[in-house]
Amino acid sequence: MASSLIASCTVLSTTNPRHRIASTNNIARRSRRFHVSCNAADDKEGRVDRRNMLLGLGGLYGATNLILPDLNAYADPIQPPEFKSCGAAHEFKTGDPLDVNCCPPVSIADIVDYKLPTVTKLRRRQPAHRLSQSNIAKYEEAMRLMRELDVTDPDDPRGFTQQANIHCAYCNGAHDQLGFPGLDLSVHYSWIFFPFHRWYLYFYERILGSLIGDPDFALPFWNWDNPKGMQLPAIFDNPDSPLYDANRNQDHRPPAIANLARSDITDPVQTISENLAVMYNEMIGGVNSATDFMGQPYKAGDEVPETGMGGTSERGSHISIHAWVGDPRNQYNEDLGNFYSAGRDTAFYAHHSNVDRMWTIWQKIKSDYPKTISDTDYLNASFLFYDENKRLVRVAAGDCTDNTALGYEYEKVDIPWLNYRPLKNAEPVKTKDIARGALGSEKVFPVSLTKTVRVLVPKPSKGNADDLLVLEGIQTDSTKPVKFDVFVNDEADEPNELDKPEYAGTYAQLPHRVHSGKGKGSLRLILKELYENIDIGDQDSVVVTIVPRINGKDVTIGGVKIVPAQR
Numbered sequence: 001m002a003s004s005l006i007a008s009c010t011v012l013s014t015t016n017p018r019h020r021i022a023s024t025n026n027i028a029r030r031s032r033r034f035h036v037s038c039n040a041a042d043d044k045e046g047r048v049d050r051r052n053m054l055l056g057l058g059g060l061y062g063a064t065n066l067i068l069p070d071l072n073a074y075a076d077p078i079q080p081p082e083f084k085s086c087g088a089a090h091e092f093k094t095g096d097p098l099d100v101n102c103c104p105p106v107s108i109a110d111i112v113d114y115k116l117p118t119v120t121k122l123r124r125r126q127p128a129h130r131l132s133q134s135n136i137a138k139y140e141e142a143m144r145l146m147r148e149l150d151v152t153d154p155d156d157p158r159g160f161t162q163q164a165n166i167h168c169a170y171c172n173g174a175h176d177q178l179g180f181p182g183l184d185l186s187v188h189y190s191w192i193f194f195p196f197h198r199w200y201l202y203f204y205e206r207i208l209g210s211l212i213g214d215p216d217f218a219l220p221f222w223n224w225d226n227p228k229g230m231q232l233p234a235i236f237d238n239p240d241s242p243l244y245d246a247n248r249n250q251d252h253r254p255p256a257i258a259n260l261a262r263s264d265i266t267d268p269v270q271t272i273s274e275n276l277a278v279m280y281n282e283m284i285g286g287v288n289s290a291t292d293f294m295g296q297p298y299k300a301g302d303e304v305p306e307t308g309m310g311g312t313s314e315r316g317s318h319i320s321i322h323a324w325v326g327d328p329r330n331q332y333n334e335d336l337g338n339f340y341s342a343g344r345d346t347a348f349y350a351h352h353s354n355v356d357r358m359w360t361i362w363q364k365i366k367s368d369y370p371k372t373i374s375d376t377d378y379l380n381a382s383f384l385f386y387d388e389n390k391r392l393v394r395v396a397a398g399d400c401t402d403n404t405a406l407g408y409e410y411e412k413v414d415i416p417w418l419n420y421r422p423l424k425n426a427e428p429v430k431t432k433d434i435a436r437g438a439l440g441s442e443k444v445f446p447v448s449l450t451k452t453v454r455v456l457v458p459k460p461s462k463g464n465a466d467d468l469l470v471l472e473g474i475q476t477d478s479t480k481p482v483k484f485d486v487f488v489n490d491e492a493d494e495p496n497e498l499d500k501p502e503y504a505g506t507y508a509q510l511p512h513r514v515h516s517g518k519g520k521g522s523l524r525l526i527l528k529e530l531y532e533n534i535d536i537g538d539q540d541s542v543v544v545t546i547v548p549r550i551n552g553k554d555v556t557i558g559g560v561k562i563v564p565a566q567r
C-alpha cells in the first residue's frame with residue numbers, strides 16, 4: 001500500500017468507476033473523491049477491505065498532508081448492478097458456480113429512470129385462499145402466458161424463468177456491486193430487503209397484467225399470518241395449474257399448517273398460537289426502531305450482510321415460509337428453500353406479497369419511534385428491472401415507501417396477532433429463584449450450541465429500560481440451515497413454546513454463501529416490552545436461555561450482554 005499516514009490509514013484520491021458509469025446515466029454525482037483505507041480490524045461494516053481493492057485499481061498517491069476526512073462522508077447508497085458484468089451465480093454449500101445461468105438479458109437501449117404512472121384506480125391484492133373463480137382463472141391464464149414466453153422467446157425478460165432469475169442474480173452473487181468487482185451484491189438481511197422485493201413484485205405483477213391485457217390485475221397474497229391462511233393456498237397445489245410447482249415439501253401440502261416458529265411442535269392449536277406469537281414479536285413486541293423492522297444499513301462497498309442484520313420480519317416469518325415450503329428431497333431444498341431457486345416457485349410471489357403486506361401493516365401500527373428511514377443511503381439505494389414493455393428501468397428504495405403510489409393496496413382482513421401480546425405470569429419470576437445452574441457469562445462463552453445454554457447476565461440498570469440483548473460473535477456454518485430461540489427469565493430448563501412472556505426472539509438462517517463458508521454476526525433483541533411482560537421489577541440481572549432447534553452443533557456464540565439501546 002501507499003505511504004502510511006496516521007497509524008495504518010492511507011488516504012488516496014481516485015476515480016470511482018461506479019461514478020463514471022452512473023454519470024453517463026444522468027445521475028449527478030461527484031466523480032472524484034478521496035478514499036481512506038485503514039487496516040483497522042474492527043471496521044464493523046466490513047467496508048475497508050473492498051475499498052482497498054478498489055483503490056488497487058485506481059491511481060495511488062501518497063498523501064502526507066491531507067486531513068483525514070470523516071469516514072461517513074464516504075457513505076454511499078447501493079447502486080444498481082451492471083447487467084453486462086453479470087457472472088456465474090454461486091452454489092451456497094460449495095461456493096462453486098451454479099450450472100444455471102441466471103443473468104438477465106443485456107439491453108443495448110439506455111437505462112430509463114422509472115416514472116411511476118399516475119394512479120387512477122388501485123389494484124387490490126387479495127388473500128390467495130379467498131380468490132374468486134374468475135380471479136383464479138385470470139391468474140392462471142397470465143401465468144400460462146408468462147411460462148409460454150420461456151419457450152417462444154427465452155430471452156424475453158418477461159418470461160417466467162427470466163423473472164425467477166432476477167432473484168437468483170440479485171441474491172447469489174451473479175451481480176457484483178457496481179464499482180466493486182468481486183464484491184457480491186445481495187438484497188437480503190439489510191434495509192434494502194423490503195424495497196427491492198416490493199419493486200420486484202411490482203414489475204412482476206404489471207407484466208402478468210399486461211400479458212392478459214388487464215391493468216387491474218393484482219397478485220394474491222398468501223395470508224400465512226391468519227389461521228385461515230396458514231396452509232399453502234390450494235390454488236398452488238393443483239398439479240394441472242400453471243401455478244403448480246412440484247419442488248415442494250410433500251409433507252407440507254394442504255392441510256398441513258405452516259410453522260412460523262420452525263419448532264418441532266405438531267399440535268395444530270399450539271402451532272397456530274405460536275405462529276401468532278411469532279408475528280406479534282416480529283411486528284410489535286420485538287421492534288423498537290425502523291431498522292429493527294426493516295434491517296440494518298447496507299451501503300456501497302459493504303460486505304454481504306449477515307443473517308443477524310436482517311429485520312425482524314425478514315429473519316422471522318419470511319425465512320420460515322421459505323424453509324417450510326422448500327423440498328427436502330432436493331439437494332439444496334429447491335425451490336423455495338434456497339434463494340437461488342426461490343423465484344421458480346409461483347408461491348414465492350404470493351409469499352412475498354404477504355411479506356410486503358407486513359411492511360404496509362407495520363407502517364400503520366402506532367409506535368413511539370419513527371417509521372421512516374431518512375438516510376439518503378437508504379432512499380437512494382437503487383435497482384434495475386425490466387418493465388412490462390421490456391424497458392430496462394432504474395428504481396430507488398425511497399420511491400416505493402407508499403404502496404398506493406405504486407398503484408396497489410391490500411384487501412383488509414383480520415389481523416389476529418395485533419393483540420397477541422403475551423399475558424403476564426400471575427407471579428413474576430425472581431432471577432435469584434431460577435438462577436440455579438446458570439453460570440456467569442465469563443464461564444460460558446464462547447460456547448457451541450450443542451445443548452441448551454443458561455447464563456446469568458447483568459442488566460446495565462435496575463428495572464424497566466429500553467435495553468438490548470446482544471448475542472455477539474455468532475459463528476455458523478453458513479451452508480446449513482440454523483435456528484435457535486432465546487428466552488429471558490424462563491423457569492423451564494428447556495423452554496419449548498414461544499407463546500409466552502419470556503420469549504425474546506429467534507435466530508434463523510437459510511443456507512447462504514459467504515466467501516469463507518463461515519457466517520459471523522450478532523443478534524440484537526429488544527427487551528423493552530419483555531421487561532414489562534415478565535414484571536422485571538428492580539432486578540439487576542436476568543437468566544438468558546438459548547435453545548438450539550436446528551443444527552445447534554453448527555453454531556458458536558461468542559458472548560451475551562445487555563446494553564442500553566442507543567437510538
Ligand code: C2O
Pocket residue numbers: 167171187188197318322339342352
Ligand atoms: Cu429474496 Cu424471500 O427472498
